[in-house]
Amino acid sequence: QVQLVESGGGLVQAGGSLRLSCVVSGSIFSFSRLGWYRQAPGKQRELVAIITTGGSTNYADSVKGRFTISRDNAKPTVYLQMSSLKPEDAAVYYCNIRRYYDRDMRGSYSDYWGQGTQVTVSS
Numbered sequence: 001q002v003q004l005v006e007s008g009g010g011l012v013q014a015g016g017s018l019r020l021s022c023v024v025s026g027s028i029f030s031f032s033r034l035g036w037y038r039q040a041p042g043k044q045r046e047l048v049a050i051i052t053t054g055g056s057t058n059y060a061d062s063v064k065g066r067f068t069i070s071r072d073n074a075k076p077t078v079y080l081q082m083s084s085l086k087p088e089d090a091a092v093y094y095c096n097i098r099r100y101y102d103r104d105m106r107g108s109y110s111d112y113w114g115q116g117t118q119v120t121v122s123s
Contacts, residue, residue, distance in 0.1 A: 001027065002025070002026040002027055002099075003024070003026050004023070004024055004096070004114035005025070005095075005114060006020060006094070006114045006116060006117040007020070007021050007022075007023075007117060008020040008021050008117060009118045009119045010118075010119070011120045011122065012085055012119070012120070012121055012122070013085075013121070013122050014086055014121055014123050015084060015085065016121075017081070017082060017083045017084075017085065018082045018085065018119060019079060019081050020079065020080040020082070020095075020117060020119075021077055021078075021079055022034075022077060022078045022079075022080075022095030022114055023077050024076045024077065029099040030053070031053075031099070031101070031102065031103055031105050032053060032100060032105075033050050033051065033052045033053070033097070033098050033100075033105070034050065034051050034069075034071055034078040034095070034096070035049060035051065035069070035096045035097075035098065036048040036049050036069060036078075036080045036093055036094070036095060037093070037096055038089075038091035038092065038119075039091055039092050039094070039116075040088075040090060040091040040092075046060065047060055048060055048063055048067065048080065049063065049067055049069035049080060050069065051069045051078065052105075053073075055071075057069055062088075063089075066084045066085075067080060067081065067082050068080070068081040068083075080093070085121045086121060087121045087122070087123045089121050090119055090120050090121045091118075091119060092116040092117065092118050092119075093116065093117050093118075093119055094113050094114055095113070095114035096113055097111075098111050098112075099111075099112070
């Protein structure tokens with residue numbers, strides 16, 4: 001059983017910063033990645049950033065240079081530092097852990113989600 005609990009959302013002015021946190025509890029999988037997704041009203045959920053167990057990261061083009069994903073394996077917690085926020089960044093942000101069933105992390109997988117945290121950016 002895996003639980004993901006996000007925190008850190010809120011209201012911020014355009015140009016401001018927020019840091020989201022996601023505490024992971026329960027089973028920690030050997031072949032997995034952690035990530036942040038977001039979903040704005042009327043839009044599909046989209047990938048924001050991911051980080052592997054080895055620390056490799058990947059970002060959506062829309063957030064590159066502004067957002068930073070990091071993880072603390074000791075806690076374990078994944079963070080999303082968001083800077084230079086824009087109104088279009090407003091969304092519900094979801095923490096995700098994707099568990100792969102193969103060492104190469106290319107095959108089948110299961111996704112686990114947090115409950116989401118709202119980020120609102122005023123212009």
